[in-house]
Amino acid sequence: MTGHAGIKALVFDVFGTVVDWRSGVARAVEPFLQHHAPQLDAHEFADAWRREYSPSMEEIRSGRRPYVRLDVLHRENLVKALAHHGIDGVSADELDELNLAWHWLDPWPDAIEGLLRLKRRFIIAPLSNGNIRLMIDMAKRAALPWDAILGAEVVRAYKPSPRVYTETAEILGLPPDQVCMVAAHNGDLAAARGCGLKTAFVKRPNEHGPAQTTDLSAAQQWDFIADDFNELATRLGCAV
Amino acid sequence: MTGHAGIKALVFDVFGTVVDWRSGVARAVEPFLQHHAPQLDAHEFADAWRREYSPSMEEIRSGRRPYVRLDVLHRENLVKALAHHGIDGVSADELDELNLAWHWLDPWPDAIEGLLRLKRRFIIAPLSNGNIRLMIDMAKRAALPWDAILGAEVVRAYKPSPRVYTETAEILGLPPDQVCMVAAHNGDLAAARGCGLKTAFVKRPNEHGPAQTTDLSAAQQWDFIADDFNELATRLGCAV
Incomplete structure (x- = not known):
């Protein structure tokens, strides 16, 4: 040292x-999941959402995509994580609200x-x-x-x-x-x-x-x- | 309203x-001026330094010069203000130190x-x-x-x-x-x-x-x- x-x-x-982030995201998505997918563990969903994090930035790091801020990537990744768990019919407003999980x-x-x-x-x-x-x-x-x-x-x-x-x-x-x-x-x-x-x-x-x-x-x-x-x-x- | x-x-x-800024810059340059140009009022020098501010940014706003941060412009403007008052023989270290006036x-x-x-x-x-x-x-x-x-x-x-x-x-x-x-x-x-x-x-x-x-x-x-x-x-x- x-x-x-x-x-x-x-x-x-x-x-x-x-x-x-894991506890915070799980806490934020919990009420949503109870409504849309009560069988799904909130921490597991947080992990699924986070799994998209690095690949989504890699598109930008590699130069394949111009820079967009993380709020944009998080929202796209949320859509992917929902689709992965077969959750659909979520309104744009609900997605925006869920996406703020990372802010709090x-x-x-x-x-x-x-x-x-x-x-x-x-x-x-x-x-x-x-x-x-x-x-x-x-x-x-x-x-x-x-x-x-x-x-x-x-x-x-x-x-x-x-x-x-x-x-x-x-x-x-x-x-x-x-x-x-x-x-x-x-x-x-x-x-x-x-x-x-x-x-x-x-x-x-x-x-x-x-x-x-x-x-x-x-x-x-x-x-x-x-x-x-x-x-x-x-x-x-x-x-x- | x-x-x-x-x-x-x-x-x-x-x-x-x-x-x-005017009082702060005057306070910071005062000891320097007492040494190099005791006849010069510190507030007048602060005004002279600040007069170069807008023209120096205009070079960048107009596209004639790529963006450089204000510390760089302030230092160039200091050199101009010193030359304008016939003060020379100032070391690079002294210029760097004076330039910090705007930070404090x-x-x-x-x-x-x-x-x-x-x-x-x-x-x-x-x-x-x-x-x-x-x-x-x-x-x-x-x-x-x-x-x-x-x-x-x-x-x-x-x-x-x-x-x-x-x-x-x-x-x-x-x-x-x-x-x-x-x-x-x-x-x-x-x-x-x-x-x-x-x-x-x-x-x-x-x-x-x-x-x-x-x-x-x-x-x-x-x-x-x-x-x-x-x-x-x-x-x-x-x-x-």
């Missing part, structure tokens, strides 16, 4: 790292306290594939104390495309090694490291529920490894 | 509307309290020509409670180009008439109104010092007119 000398900004993966996710219990400690010493911002309005809604509801909303929409590209990381550092007016990517996902950190950013792995072993098999531990010797945001704040020299 | 029904987000001009400006006395009231009811964000890092530094120092940093750098264009306003509304996921532009400048509001945004004029009669002649009053019947941010918050139905 290296020291934190020189780090000026921390940028955060959000879905899974800052907020618990709860942070992990340590997230706010950790972010408030980190904010006193560093610039803190999401570097998420979520679009700006989604991040604003989430932050206002949950009191996430971001200094700015950075990420995919600002640079019009999706992680792990390298320019998401490099252009974000440039926007921050910092050399990449003064920016630290914080994520619960080894793949995100590998891409950030490839662009010269510092890296911090925070364990989120229940992101995918009790049967999670991925990202249970650090796959590389990341610059910082922590069990939660409070431990990360301590490692980065932030007062309690 | 119209009602505020339907407005979901307030976007703010910053230099002159939220912060007092003080808010007008009513700004923070008004923004905190407005934030409880609306999304609030700067819609400034200042770049993201500049806005972050200013907000962290002065505790400006923005929900996001929007503006020129996010859309890579300068006000009053129409797409700064229209693309900002789009990023917010709102029709233009659910977004209200707040500014002390009639020109900014006219451009915003031309794009369908609501408009709020806040008087800042000392932005240019005691001899100010421009923007002393509302040039059109803007949707809201207020003497300061607290009065604006009251007009917009925000609790104290």
Whole structure:
């Protein structure tokens, strides 16, 4: 592990790292499913919806499709997940409403306290594939104390495309090694490291529920490894 | 004056509307001038630096030059203002340091309290020509409670180009008439109104010092007119 000398900004993966998307989406779709598909488990549906996430962004990362914001992809992916489970006859208004599930996710219990400690010493911002309005809604509801909303929409590209990381550092007016990517996902950190950013792995072993098999531990010797945001704040020299 | 029904987000001009750039820049350049040009008044130098602001952006608005962030223009304009006053022999490091004057400006006395009231009811964000890092530094120092940093750098264009306003509304996921532009400048509001945004004029009669002649009053019947941010918050139905 290296020291934190020189780090000026921390940028955060959000879905899974800052907020618990699976419980939040399940909670939001539950009343809808009770009406339309009472046999279907809400967490299973959340997983099905999320399974479309990476393939839908891959269309854009590959250049086959121009950038559209994540709200658009989430809505298309919702339609696919509904079709997959044989649920039809859902109105456009209902789809729009369900799609907001991603705007109202709860942070992990340590997230706010950790972010408030980190904010006193560093610039803190999401570097998420979520679009700006989604991040604003989430932050206002949950009191996430971001200094700015950075990420995919600002640079019009999706992680792990390298320019998401490099252009974000440039926007921050910092050399990449003064920016630290914080994520619960080894793949995100590998891409950030490839662009010269510092890296911090925070364990989120229940992101995918009790049967999670991925990202249970650090796959590389990341610059910082922590069990939660409070431990990360301590490692980065932030007062309690 | 119209009602505020339907407005979901307030976007703010910053230099002159939220912060007092003239006093702040004068304060920052004062020690430098005492050393290099003791006969020169710091406020006069601030005015000279600011005079280059609009022409420098016009190069980009006109399409003659690709977008560069305001920090870059400010630095070039500083070099021009120094040359204009016959000041030379300034090192690159000194120029970089002076250029940060625009990052550390003080808010007008009513700004923070008004923004905190407005934030409880609306999304609030700067819609400034200042770049993201500049806005972050200013907000962290002065505790400006923005929900996001929007503006020129996010859309890579300068006000009053129409797409700064229209693309900002789009990023917010709102029709233009659910977004209200707040500014002390009639020109900014006219451009915003031309794009369908609501408009709020806040008087800042000392932005240019005691001899100010421009923007002393509302040039059109803007949707809201207020003497300061607290009065604006009251007009917009925000609790104290």
